[in-house]
Amino acid sequence: MKVRIGIGARLESHTGDELGQLVRDLEELRFDSLWLADILSVPADDPLTALAYTAGVVTKLKIGTTMVLPGRNPIRLAKQIATLDQVSGGRLLLTFVFGIRLPSELAALGVDAADRGELVDEVLPLLRRLWSEDGVDHDGRAYRFEGITVEPKPRQQPLDVWLGGNVPSSLRRTGRLADGWLPSMCTPDEVADGRRVIEQTAAEAGRGIDPEHYGMSIGYVRGDSSPRLGRLATRRTDAELVELVPNGTKALRTLIERYIDVGFSKFVVRPVVTPGSWRQELEDLADGLLDLQA
Numbered sequence: 001m002k003v004r005i006g007i008g009a010r011l012e013s014h015t016g017d018e019l020g021q022l023v024r025d026l027e028e029l030r031f032d033s034l035w036l037a038d039i040l041s042v043p044a045d046d047p048l049t050a051l052a053y054t055a056g057v058v059t060k061l062k063i064g065t066t067m068v069l070p071g072r073n074p075i076r077l078a079k080q081i082a083t084l085d086q087v088s089g090g091r092l093l094l095t096f097v098f099g100i101r102l103p104s105e106l107a108a109l110g111v112d113a114a115d116r117g118e119l120v121d122e123v124l125p126l127l128r129r130l131w132s133e134d135g136v137d138h139d140g141r142a143y144r145f146e147g148i149t150v151e152p153k154p155r156q157q158p159l160d161v162w163l164g165g166n167v168p169s170s171l172r173r174t175g176r177l178a179d180g181w182l183p184s185m186c187t188p189d190e191v192a193d194g195r196r197v198i199e200q201t202a203a204e205a206g207r208g209i210d211p212e213h214y215g216m217s218i219g220y221v222r223g224d225s226s227p228r229l230g231r232l233a234t235r236r237t238d239a240e241l242v243e244l245v246p247n248g249t250k251a252l253r254t255l256i257e258r259y260i261d262v263g264f265s266k267f268v269v270r271p272v273v274t275p276g277s278w279r280q281e282l283e284d285l286a287d288g289l290l291d292l293q294a
Contacts, residue, residue, distance in 0.1 A: 001265040002212060003292050006033030006064060007282070008270030010044050016053060022278050023054045026061050029286040032293065033062035033093055035268045039100060040108040048080055055088035064093030066164060070116040071109035074123045075148055078130035082154045090155035095182045096120065097164040117169055124161065124177050131159055162213065166194055175201025180213030185236060185244055191216065192262040215266030216259050219245050220252045221273065245272065249288035256292065
């Protein structure tokens with residue numbers, strides 16, 4: 001397995017200089033990737049815009065986003081993602097998620113919570129067609145059009161699309177439609193069970209998922225964790241949060257090794273609270289984690 005470790009950064013209205021320095025540090029220290037989340041109702045940079053900027057600052061660092069798919073026009077989104085993959089030289093990593101189940105976020109998306117799964121089922125296969133075909137016709141429940149050609153096409157052909165989520169319907173959807181799985185807030189035993197569901201569903205659909213395409217997004221804290229854990233939108237108990245949100249680099253490494261033991265190899269680690277010094281934070285993480293990359 002090729003273990004890879006990326007950094008999830010919540011960028012609160014960063015200037016170009018600050019974002020540029022962050023990605024230069026990530027590349028210098030040999031992290032695999034920078035990941036930006038897509039949350040409309042919090043103060044944070046738009047991921048596609050910010051990643052387009054970073055693509056021009058560094059040349060090796062991969063750029064990733066956990067992007068909310070429901071609520072986006074598929075033709076515009078296909079063009080935006082394809083353009084970003086082209087300008088980054090094929091360095092884009094893409095995971096679609098359903099979005100945070102909070103009233104403010106759902107209102108901002110303009111999508112009913114109950115409709116999100118059906119929209120993903122319609123839009124994800126449509127995006128694949130728009131990225132690989134010309135003159136696409138589509139007659140679905142949410143979108144209808146004829147003869148659409150999106151240019152440019154992604155540099156990566158095919159462009160892999162991973163999904164997040166850990167409820168049974170999300171696992172089955174990943175098996176039917178996706179190229180990989182990047183959940184969060186799951187124990188190693190839970191992700192091992194989830195992978196079995198995904199692989200069984202994929203086999204029933206006559207397809208397979210690369211065994212290297214299983215990863216985990218891990219939030220971590222430092223110091224007094226109780227008020228910080230309270231910021232997480234989750235149904236987990238306090239005891240479960242202590243296990244799933246490690247405190248400090250040593251505990252974070254231990255948790256990553258447990259996921260590696262069950263066959264997961266791609267990781268996005270993200271501080272729950274933005275560090276005072278990103279450079280100091282990255283140096284500590286590099287010293288404690290990057291020897292796992294192989």
